[in-house]
Amino acid sequence: xxxxxxxxxxxxxxxxxxxxxxxxxxxxTRMAFRLVEQTLADGEADLINxxxxxxxxxxxxxxxxxxQAALPIKRISLGYAPYL
Amino acid sequence: xxxxxPGRADxxxxxxxxxxxxxxxxVVMLRRALLTLLVLAQTLVAAYFMVSVLPYHxxxxxxxxxxxxxxxxxxxxxVGFWTAVFGFVVRRRGxxxxxxxxxxxxxxxxxxxxxxxxxxxxxxxxxxxRTFRGVRAIFRSLQATGQLEHFDFHILSDSRDPNVWLAExxxxxxxxxxxxxxxxxxxxxxxxxxxxxxGNVADFLRRxxxxxxxxxxxxADSVISGEAMVRMVRHMQLEPQIxxxxxxxxxxxxxxxxxRFQQFANRFYGPLFSTGLASVQxxxxxxxxxxxxxxxxPFIRHCGLRELxxxxxxKGPIMSHDFVEAAYMGRAGYEIWMEPDLPQSYEESxxxxxxxxxxxxxxxxxxxxxxxxxxxxxxxxxxHRLAFLNGIMSYLASPLWLAFLVLTSIETTRLVLWPIDxxxxxxxxxxxxxxxxxxxxxxxxGSTALLLFxxxxxxxxxxxxxxxxxxxxxxxxxxIGVILEILVSTLLAPIRMLTHSRYVIGSLFNVSxxxxxxNRTEETRWPEAIINQAPGSLLAAAWTGxxxxxxxxxxxxxxxVSLPLIFAAPTSVFLSRVSVGQRLRRMGILxxxxxxxxxxxxxxxxxxxILPPSKTGLSAFEEAVIDPVLNRLHxxxxxxxxxxxxxxxxxxxxxxxxxxGPDVLSRRELSLLASDREALEAMNRTVWSSAPDSCWGxxxxxxxxxx
Numbered sequence: 001x002x003x004x005x006x007x008x009x010x011x012x013x014x015x016x017x018x019x020x021x022x023x024x025x026x027x028x029t030r031m032a033f034r035l036v037e038q039t040l041a042d043g044e045a046d047l048i049n050x051x052x053x054x055x056x057x058x059x060x061x062x063x064x065x066x067x068q069a070a071l072p073i074k075r076i077s078l079g080y081a082p083y084l
Numbered sequence: 085x086x087x088x089x090p091g092r093a094d095x096x097x098x099x100x101x102x103x104x105x106x107x108x109x110x111v112v113m114l115r116r117a118l119l120t121l122l123v124l125a126q127t128l129v130a131a132y133f134m135v136s137v138l139p140y141h142x143x144x145x146x147x148x149x150x151x152x153x154x155x156x157x158x159x160x161x162x163v164g165f166w167t168a169v170f171g172f173v174v175r176r177r178g179x180x181x182x183x184x185x186x187x188x189x190x191x192x193x194x195x196x197x198x199x200x201x202x203x204x205x206x207x208x209x210x211x212x213x214r215t216f217r218g219v220r221a222i223f224r225s226l227q228a229t230g231q232l233e234h235f236d237f238h239i240l241s242d243s244r245d246p247n248v249w250l251a252e253x254x255x256x257x258x259x260x261x262x263x264x265x266x267x268x269x270x271x272x273x274x275x276x277x278x279x280x281x282x283g284n285v286a287d288f289l290r291r292x293x294x295x296x297x298x299x300x301x302x303x304a305d306s307v308i309s310g311e312a313m314v315r316m317v318r319h320m321q322l323e324p325q326i327x328x329x330x331x332x333x334x335x336x337x338x339x340x341x342x343x344r345f346q347q348f349a350n351r352f353y354g355p356l357f358s359t360g361l362a363s364v365q366x367x368x369x370x371x372x373x374x375x376x377x378x379x380x381x382p383f384i385r386h387c388g389l390r391e392l393x394x395x396x397x398x399k400g401p402i403m404s405h406d407f408v409e410a411a412y413m414g415r416a417g418y419e420i421w422m423e424p425d426l427p428q429s430y431e432e433s434x435x436x437x438x439x440x441x442x443x444x445x446x447x448x449x450x451x452x453x454x455x456x457x458x459x460x461x462x463x464x465x466x467x468h469r470l471a472f473l474n475g476i477m478s479y480l481a482s483p484l485w486l487a488f489l490v491l492t493s494i495e496t497t498r499l500v501l502w503p504i505d506x507x508x509x510x511x512x513x514x515x516x517x518x519x520x521x522x523x524x525x526x527x528x529x530g531s532t533a534l535l536l537f538x539x540x541x542x543x544x545x546x547x548x549x550x551x552x553x554x555x556x557x558x559x560x561x562x563x564i565g566v567i568l569e570i571l572v573s574t575l576l577a578p579i580r581m582l583t584h585s586r587y588v589i590g591s592l593f594n595v596s597x598x599x600x601x602x603n604r605t606e607e608t609r610w611p612e613a614i615i616n617q618a619p620g621s622l623l624a625a626a627w628t629g630x631x632x633x634x635x636x637x638x639x640x641x642x643x644x645v646s647l648p649l650i651f652a653a654p655t656s657v658f659l660s661r662v663s664v665g666q667r668l669r670r671m672g673i674l675x676x677x678x679x680x681x682x683x684x685x686x687x688x689x690x691x692x693x694i695l696p697p698s699k700t701g702l703s704a705f706e707e708a709v710i711d712p713v714l715n716r717l718h719x720x721x722x723x724x725x726x727x728x729x730x731x732x733x734x735x736x737x738x739x740x741x742x743x744x745g746p747d748v749l750s751r752r753e754l755s756l757l758a759s760d761r762e763a764l765e766a767m768n769r770t771v772w773s774s775a776p777d778s779c780w781g782x783x784x785x786x787x788x789x790x791x
Binding site: 003008011012015016019020021048049064065066067068069071074075076077078080081082 | 236238256257260261265266267269270271272286289290291292293294295384385386387388389390392393412415457460461462711712713716717720721769772773774775776784785788791
């Protein structure tokens with residue numbers, strides 16, 4: 001038997017949280033359930049999209065700490081001597 | 085902070101005096117004069133015997149050509165021979181009294197403050213795991229010295245394939261997290277790849293060079309200890325007249341049989357040659373492009389590389405930049421030192437013959453370009469002009485050897501098939517009787533073989549006298565290793581000769597060539613080997629068949645060259661095998677000291693559990709689109725679209741990618757999408773909202789299931 005859309009959506013929400021470094025505890029699972037449940041209350045149409053749109057507003061995601069890729073640029077020109 | 089000060093020759097010379105007045109120039113002149121004298125004298129004697137050996141004693145154009153070619157080739161191997169002898173003598177005397185490494189005590193070095201140093205790792209489609217494990221090992225080694233605060237690592241990527249550079253970015257991110265290296269480990273990818281590696285470094289210097297006093301340039305396969313880097317910088321601090329300090333990297337981490345032979349030869353014979361070379365270069369050495377520290381300010385000021393203004397090969401960007409940069413640094417009054425005694429500097433060998441020859445294709449063209457610079461550049465030091473000549477001869481020797489074989493074949497054919505010419509000279513009153521002195525020919529051959537192989541025996545003697553033999557395994561295994569190495573290098577010499585000859589001719593006619601990274605990991609497959617080697621094998625078979633038909637003795641003389649060429653494909657495949665290399669290692673043959681002793685630096689590089697490749701089954705592009713954190717990273721490194729036209733193009737590409745998947749887009753199209761911040765964000769949003777049975781939805785579900 002195939003999975004229902006709600007099952008897929010719940011799986012996605014939990015995966016999204018996990019990949020953001022949110023530990024999937026019973027509390028976060030409950031929050032995910034509630035998010036899916038409340039969104040489902042407005043109908044099944046476009047459920048995945050609506051849940052994923054609402055997710056960042058309902059569950060706080062930790063900031064991704066990105067390393068600095070480069071120092072601020074301080075330009076200088078290279079010296080090119082003539083060949084001849 | 086601006087550390088730039090104009091580097092000036094007069095300042096540099098003043099500093100020499102301030103540093104104890106090490107007067108190395110008269111010494112190096114004397115050594116070079118001695119080397120020149122020995123080579124010339126030996127070559128003249130050999131050429132005299134060659135004239136005597138030839139039937140008409142150089143009495144016709146053909147024989148004069150043979151003698152000329154023989155003299156050039158003999159002089160070339162004589163330079164190698166005497167360099168090794170110089171190295172042996174210097175090492176037996178306990179080292180070079182004029183070497184840089186002996187100038188300062190350990191205490192003085194330890195008290196010398198460091199200065200801000202950039203560690204540059206230019207990469208182009210390199211194996212990502214190996215490259216970043218190397219960076220990790222070097223970083224950790226530097227961290228262990230407690231001096232990390234003075235160093236910044238910059239990974240400078242020229243990679244074009246989005247699946248490669250996205251994986252590089254992701255691995256850099258993981259490494260920054262693991263090492264907590266966010267403020268010392270940077271990543272930059274050029275979107276416009278001008279002028280190869282030197283362009284990449286120049287691009288870095290234009291943007292960030294002003295932050296640094298020194299830069300240590302590494303290759304993707306370089307490994308160097310933190311202690312060595314600290315020591316190199318301290319030497320530079322103590323000797324302000326030095327522009328470049330080059331270490332002599334040792335080959336490590338060889339796995340295939342081919343690489344293990346190269347590694348053994350490098351480790352076993354290398355010290356002799358490098359010590360000899362350093363003794364005749366002293367402060368006028370060359371830069372090999374990696375595993376070296378360079379003074380940034382004079383490099384920026386003096387070492388910009390203009391495109392060559394000539395014609396054909398001699399027009400366009402300089403491909404082999406390192407020798408030229410050393411020559412320019414020398415011209416600006418700075419010294420360039422190569423220090424064989426600076427330890428713990430390593431690199432890797434190409435894993436297969438095919439890889440080595442692929443690399444040589446670039447080097448041939450690059451080195452031949454130096455001819456123009458050698459002849460026409462202004463005010464270069466003679467030593468650096470000779471270094472250019474040395475590099476050119478490294479490859480030009482091959483077509484000269486080939487020409488020598490061709491002329492020898494014509495000479496033999498003439499002797500066998502043509503009637504004897506008693507008057508080879510038009511104005512001769514007396515007949516000239518062709519003479520043949522096989523004993524002189526054997527003597528000549530013997531002396532040539534002596535020049536080629538004597539350095540190897542000197543190396544054995546040096547090892548026996550210097551090290552406990554068990555550093556290379558026991559005496560029996562060491563001897564087997566040397567014999568096998570001689571055999572393999574003899575087998576490879578004709579293959580390299582013919583391939584290099586083809587490259588030289590191709591370069592002179594300016595045939596376009598691809599600039600590709602080395603393989604470094606895979607073995608050579610039979611079809612690849614056959615395609616690569618078939619022309620040489622067929623040519624050799626035809627030549628040796630002709631020799632057999634012509635004269636049995638000539639056939640026998642042809643075999644040392646023709647047999648390796650005929651069997652080039654199996655040789656290439658066999659030597660590329662990792663299993664063969666590892667079997668030899670288990671037998672204790674071709675081992676080097678680093679493999680017999682603890683070597684944590686290398687352990688970190690080869691441990692594939694560190695930074696393992698992604699096992700999600702998705703490409704780096706798919707990961708960049710799906711994984712929300714990686715997507716955020718790539719967005720941070722991407723740029724915004726420059727105008728509405730570009731935005732429109734990206735929109736249509738994105739719609740297509742989301743609808744049909746990434747496989748329908750070209751590499752360039754994927755690269756465009758992955759370089760754009762808005763596109764990355766929109767794709768990530770779309771994927772997470774997509775239906776499970778859609779093209780991207782199913783990928784996402786698979787990825788979730790594997791997690």
